[in-house]
Amino acid sequence: MSKTTMTPPLFFITLPALFVVLVSAHHGVRAPLFRALRSPFFYVEVGIGSPPVYVKLVFDTASTTTWTQCAACNTCFPVAIPPFDPKFSSTYRRLPENHPLCRGGYGTEHSGKFCNFTMEYIDGQLIRGQLSLDTFVLGSSKHKVPDFVFGCGLDDKNVLDFLNDTHNPISGVFGIGMNDPTSILYQLSSFTELKFSYCLPLRVYEENDHQHHHHAWLHFGKEAEIKSHDGVVVQITPLLAGRWDDNTYYAKLNAISVNGLFLPIDPIVFTRGNGVGVVLDSGTPYTMFVEEAYTPIREAVVKHFLEKYGWEAMKTSGSGNFDLCYKMVHRPAIGDVEFPELKFHFEGEAVMELIRDAVFQAFGHPMNEFCLMIQSSLSDNLLGAFQMVNQRMLFDVGASKLSFVPQSC
Structure with missing residues (x-):
């Protein structure tokens, strides 16, 4: 797999903004x-x-x-x-x-x-x-x-x-x-x-x-529409647009925290490449950050496993596409490992807490390793599909709102 997939096309079909194909009204589609x-x-x-x-x-x-x-x-x-x-x-x-x-x-x-x-x-x-x-x-x-x-x-x-x-x-x-x-x-x-x-x-x-x-x-x-449930509150942040010829959805990411500690990342870094914010892209498998944001994430994860278990990251990985991986041989089962807690902090005090399986993935035989499923990027910051799992995401374009709430899918 290449590192960037299904990102916005280089050639756009630009057309009259008010044209729609009308069909009979349906609700609950x-x-x-x-x-x-x-x-x-x-x-x-x-x-x-x-x-x-x-x-x-x-x-x-x-x-x-x-x-x-x-x-x-x-x-x-x-x-x-x-x-x-x-x-x-x-x-x-x-x-x-x-x-x-x-x-x-x-x-x-x-x-x-x-x-x-x-x-x-x-x-x-x-x-x-x-x-x-x-x-x-x-x-x-x-x-x-x-x-x-x-x-x-x-x-x-x-x-x-x-x-x-x-x-x-x-x-x-x-x-x-x-x-x-x-x-x-x-x-x-x-x-x-x-x-x-x-x-x-x-x-x-x-x-x-x-x-x-x-x-x-x-x-x-x-x-x-989505609702809060069982004490879990729906998070809401502005849904942003780029230029008139840009068909991409954006959200303003203000900070990232690992285990409750905010990483030393200037918020302006999250607008790199487009001047707006983080791209919301379900067609790209994995989240990507530019080096100034990716490196602090990687360092925080390395520190967590080193201090918690004394584990050192692999120098080379069998997975090929991921920069930070750990061997699982002679170690606790993946379900018994205490993983770092990663949170994205968006504009409007909206917080997306990523579940373990939206941040790390285990690769079985013959690799026997698990990896951080976030990648570095040369240009854009992008929230990919893997980090959206088990989150109900609502894109309300008319109201310019992005809402999300944890949900077992």
Whole structure:
């Protein structure tokens, strides 16, 4: 896996801000949300076409165009499930070049009478194909949306991050970013009401697991609301936006504490790279901080294990992607280890306390080690999916509020 994945595209589709696709009002709309087997990605299962073909798309709060690899792809990546084939959908059609979602965008390209798209991600993934219209099914057949605009990927290069083998279930991206009418949030605004909430599950589900129905849910509109429970209070912080052409969600992070002690990090460091705040990105597996923030975190964790157990960090790790790991051989079971308590302190006195399994992960045989699942970054600070597990997150774009509360997903 590369170090940056599913971050905001380098080419944006910029369109009239007031355009939406109207559908009949639905309340309590939701869609199933899963964690992929043997993968750090979370996906939403949706249906496309008539009859619907169900595809699994990375749940991505940091991009807007929804796309899936299609059957006629010239450059393809491995997917375990059959791809969407427009030839077998009675409601499929190409997006005409005079459609409001095909005007004036850097990511759109005219081809005769129709509209194509290009999405280039910071980690090198390059997706090209046809912008298309078809029936979109969220959650169940009760929530069918006609003429949903999505990308049919035909030239899909450098897609290595989902899981580069035949077991990969993921065929594209479910884009729910802001400030772009191609986003699901805006296309389906009559029932999303510009708000959604989710709780990423800790458990990994297999395709034929008998508990497959115990997935988590992505909620829209009124059903997205969250409440305090059992004495646990909902935390609220402003939901920030960047420039008009930036589809990224941000939050202002003021401080990080480990075991109740605030780390020596200037708050201005958390705005590095964008001038706004920490990127909220469910499509990137792991949280990343620039060196000035990452180093104090790492040093605090090293100090904790050295003082508590006399453990020293490994010089090299079998995991490959993580900088701070410890051997588990001849040591207490992972459940008996006292781990450091890590908290993120946001604007408005909102505090996110991360559970152990959102900070560390054990790797079994042959590595027999556990690692800090936070990475260093050369440019941005980013809150990734792994650190969001077992938190109910509410994005209320209309009210510019981010709310979260611990929840077993």
